[in-house]
Amino acid sequence: MSAQDILVLAEVNQDAVADITFELLGGARELAGATGGQVVAVLLGHDVAKHAESLSAADRLIVIDDEQLADFSPAPYLAVLESLVGSEGPRAVLAGSTTIGLDVAPMLGAKLNAPVVNACQQVAVEGDLLKITAAICGGKVLAEVEVSASPAVLLILPGSFRPTEETGAATVESRPSPVELHRGAVTFEKMILPAPGDVDITQQDVLVAVGRGIQQEDNMKVAEELAAVLGGELAASRPIIDQGWLPTTRQVGKSGMIVKPKCFIALGVSGAPEHVEGMKDSELIIAVNTDPGAPIFDVADYGVVADLLDVAPALTEAIK
Ligand SMILES: Cc1cc2nc3c(=O)[nH]c(=O)nc-3n(C[C@H](O)[C@H](O)[C@H](O)COP(=O)(O)OP(=O)(O)OC[C@H]3O[C@@H](n4cnc5c(N)ncnc54)[C@H](O)[C@@H]3O)c2cc1C
Known part of the structure; x- marks a missing residue:
């Protein structure tokens, strides 16, 4: 890992890689092209190694499989990410501005004392700066943000990046959790799906x-x-x-x-x-x-x- 790498937090919903993840990989590829680093995808969960092929557009894929990560809950996710981002030291962490991303990324920024920018629509690299356009106040105002600190934690709005259509040859690194995981104060109870028979x-x-x-x-x-x-x-x-x-x-x-x-x-x-x-x-x-x-x-x-x-x-x- 180099300080120029872009780390992507992959999301799996209902046993499929979520669309936002492909968008993050597309954006990360552009950013890594500008920083000269690699795209490193991180997949957390239990029994998730089967999704590795879908994420092969990354240069490296780190899979952390643990029962405590089976369904998203913030504490174990945060513990793993804090440790991983600390040891990998990327230039930026990209997460979706989604339920999972919004839950975990701000806490990650706080733990690492790293800047967090939410609702990013565009991100560009200019020398030591990340130049970001973020849609604030529910999209009424576009804020131009410059971030020099590294790593920066960026929450990307769905639809902001073109999803990657590449398949690549990511090096898959399956590892145990780098830290011992415990249930946190907030735990997953149940997934509420659309009423049966209702349209999507x-x-x-x-x-x-x-x-x-x-x-x-x-x-x-x-x-x-x-x-x-x-x-x-x-x-x-x-x-x-x-x-x-x-x-x-x-x-x-x-x-x-x-x-x-x-x-x-x-x-x-x-x-x-x-x-x-x-x-x-x-x-x-x-x-x-x-x-x-x-x-x-x-x-x-x-x-x-x-x-x-x-x-x-x-x-x-x-x-x-
Ligand atoms: C944290 C948060 C999250 C929220 N999330 C959502 C969300 O996901 N989705 C959402 O929709 N809202 C959400 N809201 C609520 C949002 O702020 C608005 O209150 C809501 O969208 C207003 O709904 P509306 O346009 O139907 O009603 P109103 O704002 O009351 O508008 C009704 C409109 O109908 C027009 N009208 C009246 N009579 C007629 C007529 N006969 N013919 C034609 N036009 C007529 C009026 O001119 C008016 O413009 C959220 C609010 C908060 C604080």
């Missing part, structure tokens, strides 16, 4: 998202009919989920799903930063809102200032 909104081409502007549950049918004629599915902002009008699996945003459909139709959604964070990368965004000043129009490709209860049924009829 991240996989849909067309989403019709309903916001508080729908006003009452009876009105949901106008959105359902529009989604049906478009061959799409319903999604929603958080208040609709809080009302219990749709299951939590349909929530778009910071505390819901990140979606990138071909077409996203927002009906009566104001466009709060926490919502926009989950849908701004949709290919085509159409917003219907009675308020011409609604922030949703800042991210929409097409906007209709009108009552959704007039527009949605008219659109449905026209499409029929």
Whole structure:
């Protein structure tokens, strides 16, 4: 390991390497090209060596297999990473700005007295500096950050780097945990999966998202009919989920799903930063809102200032 290496924290979800990991490997490859170091992926878990081939785009892959790492919980992950990053001494550690990354990376930075930058969208190497663009305040503000300290701990927003499509010949180093692991105060209890039979909104081409502007549950049918004629599915902002009008699996945003459909139709959604964070990368965004000043129009490709209860049924009829 050299002080110019880029260390990637790999993530496995439901027995598959998570998409963010391939994005981190793609970004790490670019950074390592600029620093002259290697890409070192770290895979923590139990019975995870089978994923090594998927991570072969790294130059080195360190696999730490331990029962205490079977399901993510912060204390054992932190203990292993603190030891590994301490001994490997990379230039930067890349983790996803994901549930796991957000849980463990800030604590890692604190333990190592290393700078932590969250929500990184771009990272470049300029001499001794890492120059970073980070999306703060839920993406409303882009901060330009320069980091000279090494290692830096960077949390990368999903969708920021092109995922690596390479397969390589990573040297796989399977090791026992470098430290004795114990259950921490926070432990994994259970994975809550989408309700059986419910759709995965991240996989849909067309989403019709309903916001508080729908006003009452009876009105949901106008959105359902529009989604049906478009061959799409319903999604929603958080208040609709809080009302219990749709299951939590349909929530778009910071505390819901990140979606990138071909077409996203927002009906009566104001466009709060926490919502926009989950849908701004949709290919085509159409917003219907009675308020011409609604922030949703800042991210929409097409906007209709009108009552959704007039527009949605008219659109449905026209499409029929
Ligand atoms: C930590 C945190 C996490 C959060 N996570 C999420 C998240 O993941 N997802 C999320 O969505 N929110 C999230 N929120 C909530 C977020 O801040 C907003 O409160 C929420 O997105 C607002 O939902 P809305 O746009 O449906 O409602 P509102 O903001 O009330 O907007 C309703 C809109 O409907 C329009 N309208 C009213 N009547 C009509 C009509 N007849 N026709 C057309 N338009 C009409 C109004 O002009 C208004 O713009 C989070 C908040 C916090 C603090």
